[in-house]
Amino acid sequence: MRHVGPGRVVHACGLLLVVVVALFPFYWMVASSLKQQTDLLASPPVWLFTPTLANYADIFADSHVMVAVLNSLLVASCTTALAVLIGTPAAYALARFEFRGKADLWFWFISNRFISPIVLALPVYLLARQVGLLNTRLVLILIDLTFNLPIVIWICTDQFRSIPPDIEQSARLEGADQFNIFWRIYLPLGLPGVAVSAIFAFIFSWNELLYSLVLITSQALKTAPVVATNFMSGYELPWGKIMATGTVIVLPVTIFALIVSRHMVRGLTMGATK
Amino acid sequence: MSFLQLDHVSKHFGGLTVVDGVSLSADKGEFVVFVGPSGCGKSTLLRMIAGLEEISAGDVSIDGRVVTGVAPADRNVSMVFQSYALYPHMSVRENIAFGLKMAKTPKDQIETRIADAARILQIETLLDRKPRQLSGGQRQRVAIGRAIVRNPKLFLFDEPLSNLDAELRTQMRVEIAKLHRELGATMVYVTHDQIEAMTLADRIVVLRAGRVEQIGTPTELYDTPSSIFVAGFIGSPKMNFLAATITGQDSNGLRVGHPAFAGGEIHVRPTTNRPAPVGSAVTVGLRPEHLTLGGADPLLTLTVDFAENLGGATQLYATGPGGAAVVLMVPGRPPVTPGEVLAASLGAGQIHLFDGSGAAL
Incomplete structure (x- = not known):
């Protein structure tokens, strides 16, 4: 039998702590969504309770939640599609071509993520009002695209850089033009990176709250995270409903992430070793 | 006029001169080998012939046509890379067909040419496999198959055997020599291995620090080296x-x-x-x-x-x-x-x- 040293025990305890800290809020959200209001407000907290689906029944009866989930789906899907459509050719150019201003462009993409979104909230609101885009799904897609495009470009550029240049040169010698090299060589070979960046874009767009809150006031256009916060109004705090809505919002993305996690790890580690 | 002509070809990277005024020519059907130590500019010279590297000065002509400013695809050359450069996501068949598809060759012709190439290189049974399912020697054959299927005017080989083990290298060397005899095509081959140079070449170009040190048949270089560098480079064990x-x-x-x-x-x-x-x-x-x-x-x-x-x-x-x-x-x-x-x-x-x-x- 292998000897278990104290170092390994400390390591395991550390890992366990990280897992507990990471997963506990998630557990608490799901558990709370299955509790009745009395169990929810009990102090000290109730660990053993009779689960109820009443909160879910309530939120699904409320058409706002379903509409909001569909809005989120639409915005996140469009953002992801556009980010990949625009980001991958940009990444290819950054990975393989030398042009003036390349370093500045690259820095601009990175610096996009330096800025806290809240700093830009007011200017973006004024701008959107000026061009008549307030209360449209388009404005959310555009703003999500602004923040997600750099992620797609970063990840894909790195992925494309790991493709040996010999392969491109061979294709060039065989008569492939720039588009064919991108379409037939780079895109299929960079698929893990493209998939990872698409997943990130989708998740970020799906979870985006601040701009949805600022730019959308029409109930019919609100996204899922906004609707979840809408329950916090008046004198009542219906924790059960909030948690059930939260679970409904998080679940699809979590399932999606679990399914593609193997791909994600491959994509993130690709290019790390030659 | 020579089939392949290099006229005072130079390549500078910033202030660094990698190829310095190289002039040489090769006749149709000739097997020319560029040999020299690492960093002598032999691969750069080959890539300049292919069009993959811009020429700083001088001219390259293939079959009587100056191709200095011509895109790689329009030079009608095929190249076998050291790394094979196969498309990993495509099957052997798709790899070989890629260039023909790009040239919009009719489907039936593509099939015929793939079959011919596969027969010559004995890779008929591998056509539906992916490159990762092949051994080093098989990958090399596929890379050669991809080159011959396009019937190019000129074949370029960039150290094609350096990733193979000693036994396979000897075997592939013989096969490349056979292929040259069968196709009768003009081939330019880069290697740092003087045994490959001696056994394959009709003529050897010895390069040193971007310049031609000597050009001659293997026997000429062995018997009458023009310099101490060539004398030390050609022959094993060393002079x-x-x-x-x-x-x-x-x-x-x-x-x-x-x-x-x-x-x-x-x-x-x-x-x-x-x-x-x-x-x-x-x-x-x-x-x-x-x-x-x-x-x-x-x-x-x-x-x-x-x-x-x-x-x-x-x-x-x-x-x-x-x-x-x-x-x-x-x-x-x-x-x-x-x-x-x-x-x-x-x-x-x-x-x-x-x-x-x-x-x-």
């Missing part, structure tokens, strides 16, 4: 060099002195008209395989350091007075022991002589 001095001149040629020579000096007939004043420093070159043990007229007196038994031959490492370190390649297994003093004479070939600048005398 022995002894730093000697011209001691005089008579009707038998130049008298060259070194303490390791039996009698202190030897006669060498120069092959060029370069000046060799008495007292000047020269280098004497002796091929290991040209030296024999004993003999009526010994050339060197040496002390054996150790012997390597190669089976059919023995490689002897010996030293002589005046810092001479000499390798001898002798047939069979002569009974020599380390520390033994022996005489060596010239069995075949000739004594090479180089002046202070390294040029052959």
Whole structure:
């Protein structure tokens, strides 16, 4: 039998702590969504309770939640599609071509993520009002695209850089033009990176709250995270409903992430070793 | 006019000159090998012919047409890369068909050409596999298949065998030679392996620091190297060099002195008209395989350091007075022991002589 040293025990305890800290809020959200209001407000907290689906029944009866989930789906899907459509050719150019201003462009993409979104909230609101885009799904897609495009470009550029240049040169010698090299060589070979960046874009767009809150006031256009916060109004705090809505919002993305996690790890580690 | 012509071709990277005014030509159907140490510019030169590297100065012509500014795809050349450069996500069949598809070749023709190439290279059973399912040798065949299927005017090989093990390398070398004979195509082949160069080439171009050191048939380079660099590069084991001095001149040629020579000096007939004043420093070159043990007229007196038994031959490492370190390649297994003093004479070939600048005398 292998000897278990104290170092390994400390390591395991550390890992366990990280897992507990990471997963506990998630557990608490799901558990709370299955509790009745009395169990929810009990102090000290109730660990053993009779689960109820009443909160879910309530939120699904409320058409706002379903509409909001569909809005989120639409915005996140469009953002992801556009980010990949625009980001991958940009990444290819950054990975393989030398042009003036390349370093500045690259820095601009990175610096996009330096800025806290809240700093830009007011200017973006004024701008959107000026061009008549307030209360449209388009404005959310555009703003999500602004923040997600750099992620797609970063990840894909790195992925494309790991493709040996010999392969491109061979294709060039065989008569492939720039588009064919991108379409037939780079895109299929960079698929893990493209998939990872698409997943990130989708998740970020799906979870985006601040701009949805600022730019959308029409109930019919609100996204899922906004609707979840809408329950916090008046004198009542219906924790059960909030948690059930939260679970409904998080679940699809979590399932999606679990399914593609193997791909994600491959994509993130690709290019790390030659 | 030559089929492939390079006219004062240069390549600069910033302030660094990688290829410096190279001029050479190759006839149709000729197998030309560029050989030289790492960093001599041989691969860059090949890539300039392919169009993958911009030419800083000079011109490249293929089949009578200047292609200096022509895109790689329009030069009608095929290249086999050191890394094979197969498309990993495509099957062998798709890999071979890629160039033909790009050229919008009719489907039935693509199929015929793939079948022909697969038959020549004996890869018929591999057509539906992905590159990762192939061994190094099989990948190399696919890379060659991809090159021949397009019927190019010129084949370029960039160190195609350097990723293979010794046995496979020998096998593929023979196959490339066969392929050249079968296709009768013009081929330019880059290698740092002088054995590949000697066995494959019709003509060898020896490159050094971006310049052509010598161009000639393998036999010419072996028998009459123009410089000490070429003499040391061509031939295995490497030629022995002894730093000697011209001691005089008579009707038998130049008298060259070194303490390791039996009698202190030897006669060498120069092959060029370069000046060799008495007292000047020269280098004497002796091929290991040209030296024999004993003999009526010994050339060197040496002390054996150790012997390597190669089976059919023995490689002897010996030293002589005046810092001479000499390798001898002798047939069979002569009974020599380390520390033994022996005489060596010239069995075949000739004594090479180089002046202070390294040029052959």
